[in-house]
Amino acid sequence: MKKNNNSHFKIKSLNKEKIFNKLSKFFHIYNIKENSDFTEFEIDESDSIKVEKFLQENRTNILEIKHNGLKYKLFKILKMWGIISGCVLSLVFCFLQNLFVWKIDVWGCESLNKSEVISFVKNNFSNIYKGSIDTKAIEIELKNNFENISSVSVAIVGQSLIININEAVIPDEMQGKFEPLLSEYDGLITSVDLVQGTANVKVGDIVKKGDVLVYPYIVDGDGDKMPVQPKAEIKAEVWIKSEETFYEYQIKEVRTGKKIECSSVSLFGIEIYSNTNNNKFENYQMEKNSVFLAKNNFLPLLYTKITFYETKTIEIERNFEDEKENIIEKLRQNSLIYLAGNEIILSENYNINESNGVYFISFILTVEKDIGEGYGYQFPQS
Amino acid sequence: MFNFLDEIKNNLKKIDQKYINNYNIINLSGKLLYVEGHCGLTVLTKTMVAFKIKKGRIIVEGDNLFLSELTSNTIKIEENIKKVEEF
Numbered sequence: 001m002k003k004n005n006n007s008h009f010k011i012k013s014l015n016k017e018k019i020f021n022k023l024s025k026f027f028h029i030y031n032i033k034e035n036s037d038f039t040e041f042e043i044d045e046s047d048s049i050k051v052e053k054f055l056q057e058n059r060t061n062i063l064e065i066k067h068n069g070l071k072y073k074l075f076k077i078l079k080m081w082g083i084i085s086g087c088v089l090s091l092v093f094c095f096l097q098n099l100f101v102w103k104i105d106v107w108g109c110e111s112l113n114k115s116e117v118i119s120f121v122k123n124n125f126s127n128i129y130k131g132s133i134d135t136k137a138i139e140i141e142l143k144n145n146f147e148n149i150s151s152v153s154v155a156i157v158g159q160s161l162i163i164n165i166n167e168a169v170i171p172d173e174m175q176g177k178f179e180p181l182l183s184e185y186d187g188l189i190t191s192v193d194l195v196q197g198t199a200n201v202k203v204g205d206i207v208k209k210g211d212v213l214v215y216p217y218i219v220d221g222d223g224d225k226m227p228v229q230p231k232a233e234i235k236a237e238v239w240i241k242s243e244e245t246f247y248e249y250q251i252k253e254v255r256t257g258k259k260i261e262c263s264s265v266s267l268f269g270i271e272i273y274s275n276t277n278n279n280k281f282e283n284y285q286m287e288k289n290s291v292f293l294a295k296n297n298f299l300p301l302l303y304t305k306i307t308f309y310e311t312k313t314i315e316i317e318r319n320f321e322d323e324k325e326n327i328i329e330k331l332r333q334n335s336l337i338y339l340a341g342n343e344i345i346l347s348e349n350y351n352i353n354e355s356n357g358v359y360f361i362s363f364i365l366t367v368e369k370d371i372g373e374g375y376g377y378q379f380p381q382s
Numbered sequence: 383m384f385n386f387l388d389e390i391k392n393n394l395k396k397i398d399q400k401y402i403n404n405y406n407i408i409n410l411s412g413k414l415l416y417v418e419g420h421c422g423l424t425v426l427t428k429t430m431v432a433f434k435i436k437k438g439r440i441i442v443e444g445d446n447l448f449l450s451e452l453t454s455n456t457i458k459i460e461e462n463i464k465k466v467e468e469f
Contacts, residue, residue: 017425
């Protein structure tokens with residue numbers, strides 16, 4: 001029995017045996033089943049039209065014809081006009097959208113802004129129809145309008161316009177704003193290794209912070225100044241100084257620990273609550289803090305707290321010799337903070353000047369530093 | 383090709399060959415009845431299938447009978463075959 005590609009018939013006939021006898025002379029008949037109201041059978045799908053015609057000629061009542069099998073299903077799909085029209089429309093849409101460029105991709109941008117290139121192309125070449133896009137013209141326009149582009153190639157790939165950019169490499173000496181190389185510290189120049197530019201200092205010179213070490217130009221054979229990026233390695237003895245004043249006799253005002261607190265809440269400058277305590281202290285320090293109770297501006301309630309600290313005056317007498325070592329060590333540590341890891345300490349000195357029980361102590365650390373290494377720049381002002 | 387029925391017929395030497403060439407029926411455990419040499423259906427119901435042969439008629443009785451195949455000279459009857467009679 002063939003299960004694939006068959007046709008299932010339901011018929012109603014008074015003389016079905018005669019019909020089947022006639023049919024069996026020409027066709028293979030399968031699964032003939034007798035039911036109370038009808039008779040059903042199957043035949044090869046290829047014979048279905050002939051069988052149907054035969055049954056009609058023999059005045060047989062055909063109740064139902066069902067077709068099964070891949071061939072019939074394919075045929076059925078072909079008759080589904082919705083799907084066919086959908087497929088056709090999709091193909092047409094694919095074909096139409098394939099005619100246009102929908103996306104611009106920029107490759108090879110490092111310093112150049114991609115969006116700048118894309119907007120330039122969009123503004124100057126608004127036509128998105130592939131046939132009218134002149135890639136050569138885009139290449140020329142991009143090269144003319146962007147200084148940083150050394151070479152550019154434009155190609156249409158699928159629905160994308162690919163812009164492949166080779167950025168121009170500007171030599172180091174041509175880069176930058178040509179600022180002079182300045183000294184970062186006060187110091188005595190110990191070595192000058194000039195790479196590029198015109199040196200303004202020599203070994204043995206004393207420079208201050210901010211002095212010009214190397215000018216950003218070179219003078220050619222004709223005496224013309226040609227701007228360059230100044231480069232040099234300049235070393236100097238730099239003095240790092242820390243100072244402190246020591247009083248053998250001192251009068252100080254210190255807090256006793258007693259305090260009185262007052263608080264108030266105000267709205268738009270009008271006091272709506274206050275908790276005021278009378279300040280009974282003869283000598284005191286006052287601290288005032290104000291904060292808004294809520295962060296919104298609808299109800300700007302301002303909470304103000306005033307604290308009075310009682311103070312007293314005390315006399316302090318100290319012996320310098322007892323604390324001398326500690327002060328010098330403290331100043332040394334303060335100086336070492338400014339030392340970078342690879343710098344060499346050349347010497348350490350301290351000076352003490354005394355006047356009427358007041359001692360002025362200064363600690364000087366002499367180190368060798370690169371004071372003008374690198375490119376010309378403005379160092380942060382301390 | 384080897385034909386099992388022809389081989390059996392050749393063994394029946396005592397009987398004249400012309401008398402055993404009318405029809406062949408094979409009953410497979412009462413579940414399938416294969417018929418060769420029928421001359422047309424005469425009755426087709428769920429309980430009875432009858433068909434003509436050269437010199438007579440054969441009636442097959444059973445339950446839920448159906449013809450799984452029908453050609454010009456063969457029939458396959460399936461389901462519960464209870465009785466096969468020649469008239």
